[in-house]
Amino acid sequence: MSTRERKPRTRRAKSNSEININNNLNVSSSIQSQIEASHIQFDDTSNLFNEKACSYLNEQTLNFLKQAGRQQNEELERLMNEFEFEYDASDYLPEDEEDTYADYLPIEYENENANEYENEYEYEGEGEEFDFEFDDEGSEGSEDEEDEEEDLFDDIDLPEEYEYEYITEPEDEFENEYEELEKVYEELEKEYEELANEYEELEETTTRNLVSHHLDEDENIASMSMQHVTNDVLTDLEAGYSNTSIAGSPLESVNYGKVLSIKDGVVHASGLETVCFGELVCFNNQKDILGLVLTLRRKTVEIVMLSNEKTIQIGDSIYRMEDNSGNMGCFPTVKVGYEVLGKHINVFGHVLNEEDLSTHDLLSYYYLTNETRSVFKKAPGIISREPVTYPFYTGIQLIDAFFPIGCGQRELLIGDKFTGKTTMAITAILNQKETNKELIYPIHHDERLTNFIKKEHVFCIYAGIGQRRSSILRVYNVLKKENAMNYTCIVSSTSSCKAALQYLTPYVGTAIGEYFMEKGHNAFIVYDDLTNHAVAYRQMALLLRRPPGREAFPGDIFYIHSSLLERSAQMNKNLGGGSLTSFPIIETQCGDVSSYIPTNVISITDGQIYLDSNLFNKGIRPAIHVGLSVSRVGSSAQNVSIKSVSRKLKIQMSDFNKLVGSTSINTDVDPALANIISIGLRLREIFKQRNPRPFYQQIMIGYSSAAGFTNKISPHFITLYYKLLFNQAFTRQLISKFELNFKQKELLYVCEYLARVHPFNNLYDFYFKVFPIEKLKDILQFDYFLSRYSKIFFAQFQPRLDKFLKRKKALFV
Numbered sequence: 001m002s003t004r005e006r007k008p009r010t011r012r013a014k015s016n017s018e019i020n021i022n023n024n025l026n027v028s029s030s031i032q033s034q035i036e037a038s039h040i041q042f043d044d045t046s047n048l049f050n051e052k053a054c055s056y057l058n059e060q061t062l063n064f065l066k067q068a069g070r071q072q073n074e075e076l077e078r079l080m081n082e083f084e085f086e087y088d089a090s091d092y093l094p095e096d097e098e099d100t101y102a103d104y105l106p107i108e109y110e111n112e113n114a115n116e117y118e119n120e121y122e123y124e125g126e127g128e129e130f131d132f133e134f135d136d137e138g139s140e141g142s143e144d145e146e147d148e149e150e151d152l153f154d155d156i157d158l159p160e161e162y163e164y165e166y167i168t169e170p171e172d173e174f175e176n177e178y179e180e181l182e183k184v185y186e187e188l189e190k191e192y193e194e195l196a197n198e199y200e201e202l203e204e205t206t207t208r209n210l211v212s213h214h215l216d217e218d219e220n221i222a223s224m225s226m227q228h229v230t231n232d233v234l235t236d237l238e239a240g241y242s243n244t245s246i247a248g249s250p251l252e253s254v255n256y257g258k259v260l261s262i263k264d265g266v267v268h269a270s271g272l273e274t275v276c277f278g279e280l281v282c283f284n285n286q287k288d289i290l291g292l293v294l295t296l297r298r299k300t301v302e303i304v305m306l307s308n309e310k311t312i313q314i315g316d317s318i319y320r321m322e323d324n325s326g327n328m329g330c331f332p333t334v335k336v337g338y339e340v341l342g343k344h345i346n347v348f349g350h351v352l353n354e355e356d357l358s359t360h361d362l363l364s365y366y367y368l369t370n371e372t373r374s375v376f377k378k379a380p381g382i383i384s385r386e387p388v389t390y391p392f393y394t395g396i397q398l399i400d401a402f403f404p405i406g407c408g409q410r411e412l413l414i415g416d417k418f419t420g421k422t423t424m425a426i427t428a429i430l431n432q433k434e435t436n437k438e439l440i441y442p443i444h445h446d447e448r449l450t451n452f453i454k455k456e457h458v459f460c461i462y463a464g465i466g467q468r469r470s471s472i473l474r475v476y477n478v479l480k481k482e483n484a485m486n487y488t489c490i491v492s493s494t495s496s497c498k499a500a501l502q503y504l505t506p507y508v509g510t511a512i513g514e515y516f517m518e519k520g521h522n523a524f525i526v527y528d529d530l531t532n533h534a535v536a537y538r539q540m541a542l543l544l545r546r547p548p549g550r551e552a553f554p555g556d557i558f559y560i561h562s563s564l565l566e567r568s569a570q571m572n573k574n575l576g577g578g579s580l581t582s583f584p585i586i587e588t589q590c591g592d593v594s595s596y597i598p599t600n601v602i603s604i605t606d607g608q609i610y611l612d613s614n615l616f617n618k619g620i621r622p623a624i625h626v627g628l629s630v631s632r633v634g635s636s637a638q639n640v641s642i643k644s645v646s647r648k649l650k651i652q653m654s655d656f657n658k659l660v661g662s663t664s665i666n667t668d669v670d671p672a673l674a675n676i677i678s679i680g681l682r683l684r685e686i687f688k689q690r691n692p693r694p695f696y697q698q699i700m701i702g703y704s705s706a707a708g709f710t711n712k713i714s715p716h717f718i719t720l721y722y723k724l725l726f727n728q729a730f731t732r733q734l735i736s737k738f739e740l741n742f743k744q745k746e747l748l749y750v751c752e753y754l755a756r757v758h759p760f761n762n763l764y765d766f767y768f769k770v771f772p773i774e775k776l777k778d779i780l781q782f783d784y785f786l787s788r789y790s791k792i793f794f795a796q797f798q799p800r801l802d803k804f805l806k807r808k809k810a811l812f813v
Helices: 016-046 051-082 114-120 143-155 173-212 219-239 250-254 359-368 397-402 421-433 469-481 499-518 530-543 557-565 596-604 613-617 640-664 671-686 695-707 718-725 728-738 745-757 760-770 773-779 782-812
Strands: 010-012 163-165 256-263 266-271 280-283 286-296 300-305 317-320 333-335 372-374 412-415 458-467 488-494 522-528 579-587 607-611
Touching: 051 173, 266 317, 300 499, 333 499, 372 499, 397 640, 397 695, 412 421, 412 596, 421 458, 421 469, 421 522, 421 579, 421 607, 458 469, 458 499, 458 530, 469 488, 488 499, 499 522, 499 530, 499 557, 499 579, 530 557, 530 579, 530 596, 557 579, 557 596, 579 596, 607 613, 640 671, 640 695, 671 695, 671 718, 695 718, 695 782, 718 782
Parallel strands: 412 579, 412 607, 458 488, 458 522, 522 579
Antiparallel strands: 010 163, 256 266, 256 317, 266 300, 280 286, 280 317, 286 300, 333 372
16 A cells, blocks of 8 residues: 655744844834934924024934944844754744644654654744655655544644644745845945935034024034933934924924023023024014013023013913024014105104004005114224215304315214203204205105105104104194195104113114115104113113123223214215214213213214303304314315305404403404494304205305405394395395496396296206306306495494394393
């Protein structure tokens, strides 16, 4: 009877090695996903944190990758060592069943010890299949025995997770799978090396950024502050998060802080590791609650509040802000443009005179004005400047004749309280009305102001620093009444405002003036006054615990004023040729010009005009002290005609100041001295003025006084003398009565035509600005005209006026 040789069926169980291999592949895939997640996470957060945080993050992430690679390497080595030995068959049996080797043997071996055949099993698979080979004796038997053997195998019931199959795989299959594992291991090694190289490059770039940004490299503080950051990032990476939540996490400490204490408008805060000096921050993510960073320490910063500090509490959040371009870090800015003209704004750019403006003006300011300018800007350099050569007329004859000012000059107005400093500055603004006459009307017709802009226009800014509300309102009403608000912008902070707002006010006004300067226009700004500005900065410095110096002012008060006033300049033609002229105002105490702030500003500016309280009390207004006032650079920009006229007036005025005390002596005075005194008294009356004078009137007054045409006119009537001279109707009567003999008849016809068609002041203003006085007196025959007019006034008007004054005195007696 032939025997049928057949290999017994074996169950195919998932071996430990297979489970380990699968686990290893899962681990490698999870490691790879974590590496990718960490790479993505690093890219997402690298823009949100500072470079120092990125460097420490790279180190921690790289260590994590190295540790994962070592675990992977050890696991693969362990698997390779396992495959060198034969596997124990008991490892492939289920743990919950009590099967023995006898269940898998023929029935004739059932009652025998299965351990005797344990050594006869030969492994023929890859760790997942095996065979049982028996000797020839065990394979011989009858057909009945074989049938019983088949029945035995059919009756065995095993769990469904185990499969039964005949072994048909080749013996070299294990070697192929081993080679595949080696390839997978090599690929993972290459990926690990590539990722390690990428992180090394990122570490180098962050190091370069650290050097470029000049960050502090205090390793102890950085490690303490960044340890929490790296731990949280690695936790998110291990958890498999692709996007990490930023708000409220320690990752935000570079752009986020907490309020530690609040005292006297100064906030002490932690965090904000990348904040800069002079940067704006907001509280509780509300853009209307702002603060200005003015002190940087190792662990804390000090912030001066720009709004009410009662709205915040200890523990509130502080956030850095983004600028208009989307970059982190917002510094104080202000809206600039032609639309700011006619507006009264505060430091934040909010319009305060909305009731006086039309809807068109408000919409154009809030929605059409998109250009902003930084409040703190570096002054122009020497290369971009130009010498002062173009005159700036203030309308005050004593200043334009004796202390001329040029475009781009910084002239200091200094004096005691209530001596006319603000009035003098407002007079200079009103004097630009003739130059800006095209800008007076278009605002009322809802037309765009830019359609009327010309390069020769002079735009004015009034910066009221710590003034009373009534003073600011009075200035606004004067400018509005004279139609000067059409070319003027008022920036104010009252005395009730915070010291930080008073500190920012002159910088805001200067930024607006610089816009017009860069557009090629001549701009004029008044700082009223820098004494209040210095007091506000001193208050901030003392609250910030900065060491006080002379008069308790901080050591950098000179830099504060110099950096502000140096921004006034005359730009060269390549940069537009614009200019910014400034009138800083300083208030003295009892005429003391030797105190700290006055001496500082005097040394910074290009001249000063000193207003004397004694002259003011005598009724001499403007109360300019000729001996203490000076203009250092304006003479080079002075008009030729007024320079030749004022040269003789200066000599006459200086002689009078030497003899001014002798008028009170009752003794007889030498006729020559009496003549000098009478000329000086006449000049004193001439220089008294309440309103700005046109340029041609200054020339006529100066020339007539210097040439001696008014020597017979009493000082009491000199004002009336010039009022009649500049009366348009009266002057036309004189021209027709005198029948002036012009050398050329054509000039007579032209002058008569222009005098009838155009206003008289425009005609002469044009002549005196273009032609020197030496040519004009011959062409227009000033000598003949003034001599005839002086004789008529002395012979006809002055006697009548004397009688009128005597009667008036008699009535009072």
